[in-house]
Amino acid sequence: MPLSTRSAVPAAVLIAALALPPLGLNAAIAQEQRAAPHADRAKPGSEQAETAPGKADASPARAELSSLPPDVTTRHSLVLPGRTLAFTATAGSIRLYNGKGEPQADIAITAYKLNGADARTRPVTFLFNGGPGASSAWLQLGAAGPWRLPIGNSVVASSPPVLQANAETWLDFTDLVFIDPVGTGYSRFAASGDEVRKQFYSVDGDISAIALAIRRWLEKNDRLTSPKYIAGESYGGIRGPRVVRNLQTKQGIGVNGLILVSPALDFRDLSGSSLLQYAARLPSLAAVARQQKGKVTRADLADVESYARSEFITDLIKGEADKEATTRLADRVAALTGIDKTVSRRLAGRFDTREFQREFDRDRGRVTGRFDGARLGLDPFPDSSGAHFGDPSADSLIAPLTSAAVDLTRNTLNWKPDGSYELLNGSVAEQWDFGRGRQPLESTTQLREILSVDPSLQVLVTGGLFDLAVPYYGTQMILDQLPPTLADKRVKYIVYPGGHMFYADDTARRSLHDEVKAMMK
Numbered sequence: 001m002p003l004s005t006r007s008a009v010p011a012a013v014l015i016a017a018l019a020l021p022p023l024g025l026n027a028a029i030a031q032e033q034r035a036a037p038h039a040d041r042a043k044p045g046s047e048q049a050e051t052a053p054g055k056a057d058a059s060p061a062r063a064e065l066s067s068l069p070p071d072v073t074t075r076h077s078l079v080l081p082g083r084t085l086a087f088t089a090t091a092g093s094i095r096l097y098n099g100k101g102e103p104q105a106d107i108a109i110t111a112y113k114l115n116g117a118d119a120r121t122r123p124v125t126f127l128f129n130g131g132p133g134a135s136s137a138w139l140q141l142g143a144a145g146p147w148r149l150p151i152g153n154s155v156v157a158s159s160p161p162v163l164q165a166n167a168e169t170w171l172d173f174t175d176l177v178f179i180d181p182v183g184t185g186y187s188r189f190a191a192s193g194d195e196v197r198k199q200f201y202s203v204d205g206d207i208s209a210i211a212l213a214i215r216r217w218l219e220k221n222d223r224l225t226s227p228k229y230i231a232g233e234s235y236g237g238i239r240g241p242r243v244v245r246n247l248q249t250k251q252g253i254g255v256n257g258l259i260l261v262s263p264a265l266d267f268r269d270l271s272g273s274s275l276l277q278y279a280a281r282l283p284s285l286a287a288v289a290r291q292q293k294g295k296v297t298r299a300d301l302a303d304v305e306s307y308a309r310s311e312f313i314t315d316l317i318k319g320e321a322d323k324e325a326t327t328r329l330a331d332r333v334a335a336l337t338g339i340d341k342t343v344s345r346r347l348a349g350r351f352d353t354r355e356f357q358r359e360f361d362r363d364r365g366r367v368t369g370r371f372d373g374a375r376l377g378l379d380p381f382p383d384s385s386g387a388h389f390g391d392p393s394a395d396s397l398i399a400p401l402t403s404a405a406v407d408l409t410r411n412t413l414n415w416k417p418d419g420s421y422e423l424l425n426g427s428v429a430e431q432w433d434f435g436r437g438r439q440p441l442e443s444t445t446q447l448r449e450i451l452s453v454d455p456s457l458q459v460l461v462t463g464g465l466f467d468l469a470v471p472y473y474g475t476q477m478i479l480d481q482l483p484p485t486l487a488d489k490r491v492k493y494i495v496y497p498g499g500h501m502f503y504a505d506d507t508a509r510r511s512l513h514d515e516v517k518a519m520m521k
Contacts, residue, residue, distance in 0.1 A: 068093045068106045068186060072415040075115075078146050080167050086115040087146065087171060091415035094216045095190060096209055098199075103190035105182040105200060107213045110136070110413070111221075112146055113175045123174040123227040123256070123520050126214050128181065130235025130264070132206065133428035135185035135421075136178040137405040139233055139261070143503040143512060144170040145178070147412075149404045151504045153375050156396045161403035163412075168513040173520055174229065177217055181206060183428040186409070186417040202433040203441060207239060211246035215253055229257045229520065234470065234500065237263020241446035248453055257458040257519055258450070261512075262500045264470050265478050266442040267434075275316055278350050279308045280474030282333065285356055287465040288373035289338040291497075298465060298472075298495045304336055305473060320348050353468045358387050369393025372499025374466040393499055398423060444478055451486040459491045460519050462512060464502035492519075 071092025078085045090113075093106040114122065129138045141149045141163065148166035150159075170176060180187045182200045189196055199205045218224050230247075232240035237260050247253040268274055286304040290296045312332070315325040330349035334341040339351070339359050347355065357368045358379065365382035369375040370391045377392025402423040410416050434441050451457055461479065463472035472495045479493055494515060496508040503509040 067419070068108070068188065068417050069415065072413060074412075074414055076146070076412075078165050078169075078171075080165055080169070083172075085146065085169070085171055088113050088115060089146075089413050091409055091413040093187070094213045094220075096212060096216075098196075104196055105189050105191075105209065106187060107182060107209065108180040108185045108187040108417075109213070109217060110140065110178045110409070111176065111217070112171055113221075114171060117175075119221075119223055120225050121227070123229055124177060124218075124223055125170065125174045125229040125231055125259075126177045126179060126217075127231040128179045128210065128236055128239060129184075129233045130237070130239070131184070131424065131429060132181070132201070132235055132432050133184060133422075133425040134234070135180045135405070135423050137185070137401055137423055138501060139231065140176075140178045141401060141404055141408070142501055143168070143261075143509060144176060144231070146171050147408065149400060151397050151401070151501060153372075153504075155400060157399040159396075159400045161400040161407060163404055163408060168509045170513060170516055172513070173517045175223075175226075177214075179210060179213060181210060183425050184422050185405070186419065186421055188419065197431060198433065201428060201431045203238070203242075203435045207242045207246050208250075210239060211243050211251050211253075214243070214247065215251045218253065224253075227256045227520070228253065229259065230255055231259040231261065231516075232263065233261040235264055236260065237265045237470070238267075238441060238443045241265075241443040241450055244450045244457075245446040248450060254454065255450075255457065257460070259516055259519070260459070260461045262463050262467055262470050262502070263461060263475065265444055265447070265475065266440075268440045268442060275313075276477065277474070278316060279313055280477055281351070281353065281468070281471045282308045282312065282336065283473040284373060284466060284468055284471040285333075285351065286336040288360065288368060288468075289336065291374050291466065292338070295497065296465060297497055301465070305476075307332070307336075308473060309477075316350075354387055357468070358389070367392065368468070369466075369499065370468050371501065372464070372466050373468045374499065444481070448482065448486060451482075451490065455490075457490065458519050460515060461491065461493045462502070462515075463493070463495050464498040464500055464508075465495055466498060467500040467502070469500050 073090045090111045127139045146169045147163040244255045283304045315329040318325040330344040333349040334344035366376045367379045372393035375393040381388040406421045496502040
């Protein structure tokens with residue numbers, strides 16, 4: 001989960017911070033290996049709840065910063081339609097060090113391993129969400145984990161945070177390792193000072209930390225020979241290809257496949273200065289309008305996609321100086337989106353996401369969601385000339401998802417960290433260094449590189465029709481630029497009738513399960 005509105009750096013979830021150097025990986029790895037008694041806390045065994053003793057840090061200040069308890073392993077049996085899954089869960093953390101051997105951060109990990117499987121041939125998938133500042137609970141409890149929380153349109157903030165068995169869990173065909181980057185979930189710094197925050201709250205530092213945590217987990221659990229997959233959602237689209245590239249070239253770890261869920265791949269196309277943003281967004285706006293009249297599939301939007309890449313672009317490039325082209329464009333956009341023609345002409349047919357959210361059903365005092373434009377909510381200030389509203393498709397999920405994640409960790413997995421669980425930590429985004437400059441943030445470069453260096457690598461990309469945060473057609477436009485020599489038969493794109501978290505829908509979640517399973521075969 002999340003991305004923002006007009007700027008290339010999503011507000012509330014994506015905000016720039018300060019620059020910093022990349023991690024000293026080789027020294028860090030060496031230091032972790034020397035510090036193995038402290039870092040390798042997980043020692044799975046046969047008891048119902050096992051704990052591995054941790055080695056206390058000599059510094060009281062550091063001990064206070066890194067107060068995560070030792071790993072805990074528990075055994076479970078899940079009865080699902082047509083099968084029963086017996087598996088082992090380990091909740092704990094991996095400690096990362098800098099080049100001087102000093103503790104830097106404890107990365108919280110939740111891992112699920114099927115009992116009785118051959119580790120040499122059993123796939124293992126590492127999953128993370130986005131933000132920056134989002135924990136992995138969205139993918140774990142929404143799509144892939146053994147338990148899930150219903151997060152459909154009927155969920156409100158006060159909905160019971162009660163988990164249920166997930167019939168579509170990916171544990172059917174792969175072991176699962178959910179990663180919470182520092183500042184999310186229970187992950188935290190093990191050192192104080194601005195430098196360590198600058199290190200981890202940056203594009204390069206974040207990628208290095210995630211890749212190193214993956215390597216450490218593989219080493220700790222003797223899984224270096226297992227087939228390996230990476231899955232990322234939202235800002236995970238930036239992380240995913242870059243993490244795979246880091247693993248391939250700096251960690252010595254090959255990856256078999258990459259799964260991207262509603263990925264942000266190129267911030268240049270989300271920028272307020274990019275004309276392409278309007279073409280990328282238009283099919284999703286039309287999808288929101290059409291679904292009000294009945295079920296919509298991508299096939300129903302073929303005419304809008306065709307217009308977006310042809311006459312729309314032609315009239316858009318002519319600019320507002322061409323009044324005839326501007327009026328023609330504005331009127332066509334009004335007809336496709338259901339926005340009042342007068343409003344569309346005033347905005348020259350160029351709708352910012354937030355403007356569309358408010359104008360779509362303004363007469364009834366309702367706004368659309370950003371992560372799911374098909375979900376409508378009440379405008380708290382319908383009488384205001386300015387827009388002052390949250391996201392009806394996401395805000396209501398924060399309370400039940402947070403409570404469910406805490407309850408799962410503490411009471412089912414029996415791991416009891418102190419401090420608060422951070423489902424979506426805004427302070428991470430506020431301090432993040434997005435590397436602004438001559439090279440705007442994107443991961444399409446790394447996507448090309450990982451496909452070129454490994455001809456067997458498979459990539460599955462998914463998205464939602466009603467996602468206004470990362471419009472599905474914008475992703476299509478990016479993927480269409482990949483050379484056929486890289487993409488043919490190796491990059492697959494599927495769009496579901498849903499929002500950013502399209503897996504909230506039962507049919508979409510089942511399809512995603514089956515697509516990932518087929519990929520791993």
